[in-house]
Amino acid sequence: MAAAETAKVAVAAVFVLNGVAMAALLSRVPAVRDALGLSAGGLGLLLLALSAGTLTALPLSGLVVDRLGAGRTVQVAAVVVTAGFGTIAVGLGAASVATVAVGLAVYGAGTSSWDVAMNVEGAAVERQLGRTLMPRLHAGFSLGTVAGALLGAGAAATAVSLPVQLAVVGPACLLGAALAVRRFKAASAPNANVAAGVSGVSWAWRESRTLLIGLLVFAFALTEGIANDWLALALVDGHGSSEAIGALGYGTFVTAMTLGRLVGGSFLDRLGRVPVLRSTALLAMAGVGVVVLAGPLGWVLLGAVCWGLGASLGFPVGMSAAADEPARAAGRVAVVSSIGYTAFLAGPPLVGFLADGFGVLQGLLVVLVAAGVGAVAAASARAPYRSTSRSVDSVLCELPSRCEGSRRGRKHERQGPVWRHATVIWRPAALVRRTTVLWRSANGLWRPAVGRRRATPPVRRPAPAGGGHSPWPGGQADASSEAKGFFGALFDFSFTHFVTPKIVKVVYILATVALVLFYLILMLSGLFSDEPLVGVLVLLLGWIPLLVYLALVRMTLEFYFALVRMSEDIHQRLPR
Numbered sequence: 001m002a003a004a005e006t007a008k009v010a011v012a013a014v015f016v017l018n019g020v021a022m023a024a025l026l027s028r029v030p031a032v033r034d035a036l037g038l039s040a041g042g043l044g045l046l047l048l049a050l051s052a053g054t055l056t057a058l059p060l061s062g063l064v065v066d067r068l069g070a071g072r073t074v075q076v077a078a079v080v081v082t083a084g085f086g087t088i089a090v091g092l093g094a095a096s097v098a099t100v101a102v103g104l105a106v107y108g109a110g111t112s113s114w115d116v117a118m119n120v121e122g123a124a125v126e127r128q129l130g131r132t133l134m135p136r137l138h139a140g141f142s143l144g145t146v147a148g149a150l151l152g153a154g155a156a157a158t159a160v161s162l163p164v165q166l167a168v169v170g171p172a173c174l175l176g177a178a179l180a181v182r183r184f185k186a187a188s189a190p191n192a193n194v195a196a197g198v199s200g201v202s203w204a205w206r207e208s209r210t211l212l213i214g215l216l217v218f219a220f221a222l223t224e225g226i227a228n229d230w231l232a233l234a235l236v237d238g239h240g241s242s243e244a245i246g247a248l249g250y251g252t253f254v255t256a257m258t259l260g261r262l263v264g265g266s267f268l269d270r271l272g273r274v275p276v277l278r279s280t281a282l283l284a285m286a287g288v289g290v291v292v293l294a295g296p297l298g299w300v301l302l303g304a305v306c307w308g309l310g311a312s313l314g315f316p317v318g319m320s321a322a323a324d325e326p327a328r329a330a331g332r333v334a335v336v337s338s339i340g341y342t343a344f345l346a347g348p349p350l351v352g353f354l355a356d357g358f359g360v361l362q363g364l365l366v367v368l369v370a371a372g373v374g375a376v377a378a379a380s381a382r383a384p385y386r387s388t389s390r391s392v393d394s395v396l397c398e399l400p401s402r403c404e405g406s407r408r409g410r411k412h413e414r415q416g417p418v419w420r421h422a423t424v425i426w427r428p429a430a431l432v433r434r435t436t437v438l439w440r441s442a443n444g445l446w447r448p449a450v451g452r453r454r455a456t457p458p459v460r461r462p463a464p465a466g467g468g469h470s471p472w473p474g475g476q477a478d479a480s481s482e483a484k485g486f487f488g489a490l491f492d493f494s495f496t497h498f499v500t501p502k503i504v505k506v507v508y509i510l511a512t513v514a515l516v517l518f519y520l521i522l523m524l525s526g527l528f529s530d531e532p533l534v535g536v537l538v539l540l541l542g543w544i545p546l547l548v549y550l551a552l553v554r555m556t557l558e559f560y561f562a563l564v565r566m567s568e569d570i571h572q573r574l575p576r
Helices: 002-026 029-036 040-068 070-094 097-129 134-157 162-183 208-238 243-271 273-293 297-310 314-322 326-341 343-358 366-381 392-397 406-413 418-425 428-442 486-490 500-527 532-541 543-573
Strands: none
Touching: 002 070, 002 097, 002 134, 002 162, 002 208, 002 243, 029 040, 029 070, 029 097, 029 162, 029 208, 029 243, 040 070, 040 097, 040 208, 040 326, 040 343, 070 097, 070 162, 097 134, 097 314, 097 326, 134 162, 134 243, 134 314, 208 243, 208 273, 208 297, 208 314, 208 326, 208 343, 208 366, 243 273, 243 297, 273 297, 273 314, 273 366, 314 326, 314 366, 343 366, 500 532, 500 543
């Protein structure tokens, strides 16, 4: 345990150094633009080189970590980052766009490998300690970005050129990383599966849950990355602020993100991953709306605070979700990190093109779409069900009046957190089954298997002489709505078969499509009308009544579906 605590401090230091290196460069993006004389679109294309270097290295990062171990990968990546800083400094001194692009690509390759390695090590340390650690590690990264942003603001205020700044920051981060990785313990050794010819990453790319978590991380990384690339420039060009104020605004964003990661763990423990992630996504949408629409600087900085809080937990929670199963954590963390980093490929050019056509502030509205995707994909972060989660039978068997082993059941209940059981109990797909079981229990038609003699099996009755399906339980066929086709159930005038289970999915899909089309038509008609602000308001707030109506439709359908299922069950069990 002492070794794990030491490794925790070491990996936290590596997170901080990675944040310092990144913010020291990104907080001076306006200086890069001015030194090279680029437009907003040209700057977006230049930043695309950073994304290209990241994307090129990402497919190899997981394999490198497997072969070299997390510690050695961080060392090599720190050397590459320092080399990229040196190349950028040379390009800025010579006013060469191509040289700066090469330096950005080299830096992107180094920082992406560094990021994957430190996340793999952090997940391994988290498992060894047995408590939530990843949000605080990413808070360390955010503290590093705060320090790097303050360093950039101080250098800009004191007229220190960016090449000089990079020449100091690069070697300092390299030295700090080399000292920290000596204390890596959890995942510093090469992966034994590589020697056996089994990759720890290849199978992770084929897992649907891993890919959905990657989509979640991608959405929140895009929400964060757009602020990293464009928030300072938006304050300078969009609101007419100075370069120092732009760096201060970026520092405000990363400070709020750091606070969110420091205190977010308690909310995650109390409320669960999914509600917290969806709440932060909505907060990010509100923050970027304030940044774009507000005029006074104070309101803009308040919007940056909300934006930072909203973007704070998506990436670390995604890493924790990928590491839920220890046996496959390393490969999944590498895949999720790789998918998330591709947001840096999509963000800069997209916002750059929008900035050329509509302005920098209007280009930031892309965050609304990204945060919305993150809110939808947040369901993938739900912890997988383990043996500690109770089934319906175990829940009912723990009632003293229904089961002799209730004390044992209550002991089992304490093995998992309350919110996990709550999410299991209230999943919509299981609501019908639980309602049926409770009805059976109340009417004496169901007996728990724990602590009691098993119920006598029902008498098997013959099928009807004329063929078809027997309406009796235990017969050759059941009387459920699945026994006949759609038209057979539709024209069953005896009403022993039900058509509702066959059409409820179609009705729900049609209702969803109709509501989404109505929302899009209303938004587009507002955007292209004489008052485009109406379209913006529909974009920002119109999804709220949309979700309310969709929830009402869903609850109505579930109510009638539950009645049909209960009626089927009663019809099968009652004597004829």
